[in-house]
Amino acid sequence: MNEAIRMVPLEHYIWLSAILFAIGVIGVLTRRNVIIIFMSVELMLNSVNLLLTAFSSYHSDPAGQVFVFFIMAVAAAEVAVGLAIIVMIYRNIHSIDINDLNKLKG
Amino acid sequence: MSISQSLFYFLAFCSIFFAILVVSAKNPVHSVLYLILTFFSIAGQYILLNAQFLAVVHVIVYAGAIMVLFLFVLMLLNLNAESEPQKSGILKFAGVIAGGMLLVVLVASLKNADAIQPKLAPNNQIGLVASLGKELFTNFLLPFEVSSILFLIAMIGAVVLAKKESGRLDYKIED
Numbered sequence: 001m002n003e004a005i006r007m008v009p010l011e012h013y014i015w016l017s018a019i020l021f022a023i024g025v026i027g028v029l030t031r032r033n034v035i036i037i038f039m040s041v042e043l044m045l046n047s048v049n050l051l052l053t054a055f056s057s058y059h060s061d062p063a064g065q066v067f068v069f070f071i072m073a074v075a076a077a078e079v080a081v082g083l084a085i086i087v088m089i090y091r092n093i094h095s096i097d098i099n100d101l102n103k104l105k106g
Numbered sequence: 107m108s109i110s111q112s113l114f115y116f117l118a119f120c121s122i123f124f125a126i127l128v129v130s131a132k133n134p135v136h137s138v139l140y141l142i143l144t145f146f147s148i149a150g151q152y153i154l155l156n157a158q159f160l161a162v163v164h165v166i167v168y169a170g171a172i173m174v175l176f177l178f179v180l181m182l183l184n185l186n187a188e189s190e191p192q193k194s195g196i197l198k199f200a201g202v203i204a205g206g207m208l209l210v211v212l213v214a215s216l217k218n219a220d221a222i223q224p225k226l227a228p229n230n231q232i233g234l235v236a237s238l239g240k241e242l243f244t245n246f247l248l249p250f251e252v253s254s255i256l257f258l259i260a261m262i263g264a265v266v267l268a269k270k271e272s273g274r275l276d277y278k279i280e281d
Binding site: 029 | 108110111114118121122125126128129134137138141144145148151152154155156157159160163164167168171172175176179180182183185190191192193197198200201202204205206208209212213216221222224225226227228229232233237238241242245246249253256257259260261263264265267268270
């Protein structure tokens with residue numbers, strides 16, 4: 001497994017991450033279910049994580065992987081709070097359609 | 107083509123394929139299951155990149171904790187394909203075009219970028235717990251401690267937000 005790095009050009013990791021990020025953006029733009037939008041955001045975070053790890057491995061610098069570790073920690077906290085907000089919204093308006101959330105404005 | 111190269115392309119194909127299914131599946135439960143498969147193929151990429159610690163943490167945090175939370179909430183809200191709100195066709199088309207344009211811009215801007223030569227010698231030990239732990243507890247000690255406060259805040263916030271409030275009338279939207 002040691003020769004696995006540097007056999008695949010670094011560009012291919014960039015393309016892969018760009019494609020995954022674009023799929024996440026498309027998911028946010030085309031869906032109305034709040035939970036699926038949330039999952040698309042997770043997909044975007046993961047594509048960035050993958051790219052950071054690739055750069056870290058190709059440049060033999062552990063700082064990139066520590067960043068990924070922190071991003072995972074923040075993502076876990078974000079998901080816990082975000083899902084709690086979604087549950088509260090559903091309990092109040094019985095819908096998770098983002099078009100209903102414009103009623104939040106005063 | 108060596109075995110690690112073919113593994114990379116196979117995992118890349120899997121992650122893109124399942125990611126497309128995540129955003130296109132009608133049933134939200136299917137979306138969550140496809141997202142788990144996407145996360146497993148990304149964990150495979152981490153192992154290929156010699157980032158074993160991150161691969162293990164990724165599986166534990168994402169497949170173990172976050173996806174269970176998503177599934178719990180989906181089951182709690184009792185969502186299925188019939189109750190799924192859909193955007194109109196033209197809005198979906200516009201969203202896909204906008205995302206595709208973003209991809210084109212990203213690829214076009216990165217296509218002609220010059221590669222930086224690595225400054226450090228190749229080292230396949232950096233992804234192991236020993237080297238990452240040393241880095242985490244020396245150069246990144248303060249962010250590490252601050253993230254514990256973040257977790258405390260997130261924990262309290264989630265409990266306070268999801269707690270059922272007593273003596274409060276349900277707010278209904280009038281359509």
